[in-house]
Amino acid sequence: MEETFHRASNGDTEICMANILMLFSIFAGAALSWTTQFLSKLRALRKEARAAFKMYARLAMSILEHCPEKFPTSTPALAAVTTLAFVVSNASFSLFDVNMLRCRCMLMAKAMQIDRLDTFKSREERRLKGYNTVEIEVQRRIWWHMVSSDWLGAFSGSSQEGAYTFHPRHMNVKYPSNTDDTLITPNAQEEGLSWSFPTEMSAFLQRIKLANLCREIVDALPSAFSDSQEPEYAIIMMLDNKLQQYLKELPIFFQLDPMSIQQSQKVCEERPYIAWQRLSIHFSLHARLCRLHRPYHLIGSTNPDYAYSRTTCLSSAHTILDLRRSMDDLIPLAGIRPARLWTVMQHVSMAALTLATDVSFNPDSADAEAQKAKVMAAYQTLEKSREESSALMQGIQKNMQTLLATLQTQRTQRLIGPLQTPANGGAATVGDVRTRRDSPALAQFIEFPWNDGLTGDKTLTSNKVQTQRCGRYLGEGLPAEEDMDELWSEFLAAVPDLAPFQWTSLLDDMDFDFDSV
Template identity: 25%
Template sequence: MEDLLERPRMKHTTQAPNHPRPSANIATFPPYRVAVLLFQCYETYIDHISRILHIPTVRALMKAFYLRLTQGKSGPPGQAALLFSIFALAAVFYQPFEHSEVVSNEDDAINLAKVMGKGALDTLDYSRRSTSGTLEDIQAYILMSYVIFHLDGLSATGHLLSATAGVIAKGLCLHKLDVITCGEKSTNLRDMIDREVKRRVFWYIASQDWLSAAISGPQEGTYSIHPNHINVRLPTDCNDDDFVLGGDTESENGPQPNSTTYFIEKIRLAHICREIVDTVPLDTNRLQQMPYDKIIDLDQKLLDFISNLPFFFKLDAASRQRAKPLETMYLSIQLQRYCITGAVHSRRCKLHQRFLLRQSSDSRYTYSRRACLESAHTIMQFYEGFSDGTPPRTLRYGKTIAAHYVHLAMVVLVMDLCFNKDQADEVAIKKEVKAGLQMFEDASDASPLLGRFISSINRILAKYDVYLNDPSTTLSDRDVHSGNEIDSGPFGATYTEQSQPSHLHLEMSEPSEIPELSFDEFWERTMQAEPNTDLLAWDNMFSTLDSRPL
């Protein structure tokens, strides 16, 4: 690792010669061979989830950029930031092996991701102060929001990066990319590809804006991009290597997956999420005055979305069996399947969550409990899909995504145990929560969040005297010490502040004014927000759970 990053011939600054910067901010690029391997990792395992690049174009950009570096020339800061962000995200999910040219162990992989991530943020900061923003800046901000989530977990910095990408996109007028002008339409292939990439970037920002508005977090209930204020065509549903506008992706056996199919489905779901935000009030009192039929109508739209997914993205056994031959050709199908179905089921849980708490006092809401638990049960099965035959890098990335959704599902199940007591399925739900905690413990090395998930869920179980096993063998109130140690419940392990993976603090230049909650503070605020009204405190729970960029 030291040799990789300390080779003098690879140290280059990304600033212009007339703008010297302190030596501490000099950006160090990895050797070209390592850069190629990291880029291959990104292309194979990450690009199909974050569809904002044109791979052949970026590959050529990287080659030209490194050629400039070997000639002692500096490169455009936006391009440098984009390459750094690609290397950082690839390093997070790179599978180390002995004698690897990149890294040979997990610690070095994370350290490499930190170094590359810092290079990206430093370069973006310089670009922000010296340029008006470029498309590469936007792409780098988006990719770094992924890096921040996977390395630092719940972080306001990740939201800030995503918001900055949106601001620059507006400055570049991406929202009116396809406005008809008097000039002739370019038929140059390079121009067509550039315009297509801009569509991908814009629709990523817009879809993430709408998806985030319909899930927990500080952004819940609001979005920044209105559909009436944009004029941008949807991305073309085709592979980068077969870039033929309007190409037919259908076959006699039905739709075939390509690198953009998942993205198109994500945009389709985002439109439904925007409608949910426009319809469902944040205030619980106003929600209870709204006709319940509107909730049922929105729920049906989510169900229709699930039923209309391409068969290779469906979770039922028949569809998965039918998709088996395609999975040998398209390795990304498994991960995309769980990402898109996890996204829709988590939004369905969110739609019904506040009615779940009140079904015991109003029989009309029995449907909401059934819908909420049904989607939670589906999410809890995610880990089972990442088992034998899954490539290690896909497995690692998939488990990180699944862990996030499983935690959201477990919050729903725990809420039901706390408020809807003595239900016929109580034993089964307790068994499922226990299994979820075991999942987190077994995969604790996949994400720094999992230990905190275990501790937070056990805290809430203790508060409401919910025991997954015999009360004498599980966590009780006396086990929640005033110190840093928290018993993990029925699994015997403990988690301490010292044993938790520390935040990596890949911060921008002025991050200190942004308050960030620790995971334990999230639970404390949730349970203390309305000390005399537990229902309202639980209503706020999903609003303080963070969301990830999918």
Template identity: 25%
Template sequence: MSRPQLARKDKQAAADAIWLEAECASQMSCRSVGTDTTTFRSCSIWSISSVVTIESTSPGPLVRSFSIPLYQESVVLLEKYLRDITYIHHVVLSGPLRTMVDNIYNDIEHKAPVSPGQVALLLSILSSAMYTWTRKDSENAPFATPSKMNATSSLWVKATLDLLDHCRRQSLQSIEAIQAMIIISFVIANLEGITARFRDLLSTAITAARELSLHKVDHQPEIEGREETHADSVDAELKRRVWWYLVATDWMASQFPGPHRGTYSINPLHMVVLKPRNVDDESFMYGIPIVDRPMEQPTEISYSLQRIKLAEICREVIDSSSLTTFNDGNMESGWLLGVDQRIVTFIGQLPQFFRLDGDALDSLNAKYPNIAPGIMIQRYIINSLVHSQRCRLHLPYLARGLVEPMYAPSREACLEAARCVIQAERMLASEDIPFVLTRLKFSGILQCVGIAITALFLDMCLSQEPVPRQARRAEVVDACGILRDATKDSPVAIKLLESFQRVVRKHDMSVSEVISESLCADNSSSSLTDIIANEQDNIPALPHLDEIWQSSQTDANIQTFDWDALFLELDCPMLSS
């Protein structure tokens, strides 16, 4: 027997041994824990008061019946999602997604088995589209007003979670269920912030992805005589997009306050997955060879690739410091400036179309007519994300920068980043794209603005020179105006505005006028007292901002201030974007 033949034989023997080991480890048997069954039906969206009904068939398992909107209604919401939202977390392929929806309704009509994971993906998309529905959407779909659609979204969020829970208990792992977890976690982050529910969804999605071997997409054993088909290539690329979205979210979550701060779950040494390819969805549709585009050329996946790069910086930060050192907020200035340089380099290497001084919308439309609105959305999100991350990094050292020269660069970097966050939001507000109408419903944007206001507000309090203090006062007035504009759509904005006013009105009326000025800038605005009247019981106290003020008055205890506690009040859901 020749050496190549022996090598192939040894390789096959090793593969057989691995397979037998897996069989020995399997606990599957003829008996299993009984679980509920599911059925699906479609009816008018406005006739559905409860998406899930439970029927008891004694003896036998419970039957959970899920209602979904009529096909025409779902298509309207699906197209809304693909038009305005998918750019934020592009973990689907538009063509196959439309085909999946068609197949769901065809199977329901013909009483054929329906994949719960696929329906969960559809429900998550419906929830996201309803939450972000605007008056402009109602112009093309008069069956739904914005207020009615927005109010209904919570019903479908719960239904999505119920169906995903069924999939989990049934061990019905599917790529669609993971996509559904990603999309619905984004909606939940906007409704609640980065809560235990969000972290649980992320953890569950990572576990489910490993069950489907998404962490080793590019380490598949070679199959003798088999060539990769176009369908295989498309499937692998979709898995890369999903896996890397989870990876980036996991690594970025390590930077934010809470029990998981300073930790991450996915070790880069424990995965073999290439980065997603820089191609548009349509490149997968025609059966032709897939060719990567240059990074300087925008695609539907460009934002995801930049998000991955930023996440890698977040992971490197954690790897270069201990858990206790990172969480103590007492890093050496040299380490801070080293991390800052990585972030600045990332900003400098952003493609031209993602820069704040990049082409205007008209120019982008002329060059890239199919994806220009998405590029604009992604431009402002990536800039808000990276600049708020830079601001957050330096914020605990802003006050020390006034009394300790070694931390002066941190103060400058913090304020520069804060101003960039406000600039990005103001520029986005002036764009003529549908996303502008709903942007303030994304609490990630508001939380980034909140971090920026905190930095500008603290610097204003610490400023002793009358002229610069007035300039800083104007900055805070302008920034608070963003929150004022958002109070109509977001309870997060109400909470943030009230928190800032509560602190300043206790200590100095001249400073409290900053908030009042921003509220009075719009004559139609109600007073803050009126705005928060219905929310007061739900707004927690912020004693940590009181501590900021006391530190600014005495220049004492600056080094011992509990900045992590303040950050817990300003957690940033933008990491789910």
């Protein structure tokens, strides 16, 4: 940074654009992660932090767009683009911008042959010619960040669901060392500690391990693009066992039970970031458990063969909401605002909807009131997050408006004429769970009130009122308590009219993606 500022102040035209991009990306990330304490030290306002983020992010993007000839392929350049891609993926940029940056990272990494970094040939060349251990380690970190993000996204409920880009057979790259940065020097030996020992890389390595499991899940389940039957339930249980085993094998400092937390207190004092990483790991794990069992959640209410899925799905949904609240307690320590992270808000939304539907299908259950209170608390958390990231919340609100308007539309259609039943003429079965929008049974169910002007469907015109009402609840700040009660009442009244397979299909089609922002 000192070198870059020195060159710039002297009017030097040979400034390294990769260094400029890295600095702007870091500055943008810092502005995005502002906390009250941070602003107080700088005597700055929130709006100034938001303006700074937009400025630095746009400047960084413009460097890539307008200075390609001054941006040669190198490890610093790749690190800069990767940093920028990570920052904008959690902000209010379009999906196109995010994917273009990720694609650029992948192409640059492959041009540098990082995907074959640890083949026998590459290792022999390094042995004969010598190498910089720091550079090799950074390349491994960048590669595995890209790969793990790809695999995690393949099982997360986004538009990437069911597909990934990086195949393990098309790469030969060792995992990064489990070593603190200060111990990695240009001439250091490539070695690391056991994963059970806490370092600055511990959470990164656990993220890779979970990403591997997500890839295995995608490979084991039927393709999202086929109309094949549901997998045997034994496969779901096998995948569940893998995720549960991952949970059990976490190092003690990443375990969430009270005894492990107490035993890890000294580690957290020495390494304060461990407490935040511990929450993040469990948050991501339970989001995948909830996603795995969601197709069997409602069926498990009436069919004891799938009761485990309902119990696990609800337990993970509760855990997600509890972890989200715990994250707020660590804001001063971690310097991270969870309400500004897209993936955090996405998983919170789905967890809240999962609990809400369970209550609506089982209103007489012993814990119905407790679950209702938790869903309301989650809803308020989402609404309050508007102060942190209004653009991010617009995407979530759009989905919630679509959901509630669709439920109201379904109720209206029920009054006009009965819904078509599944093709077998009977009750929905497990095989019906993954029915998509092109299913005859869902043809009149998945209609959006604002489409009537295009489709000419006059039966939906009256439902514009419902859409406006949803907008009143979700688009204009935190509702009054009586409005919240009314919203809840309408939700409970509409959801039980849906068959379990219809509700699951609707959740599968929720558009939790950047292009909805």
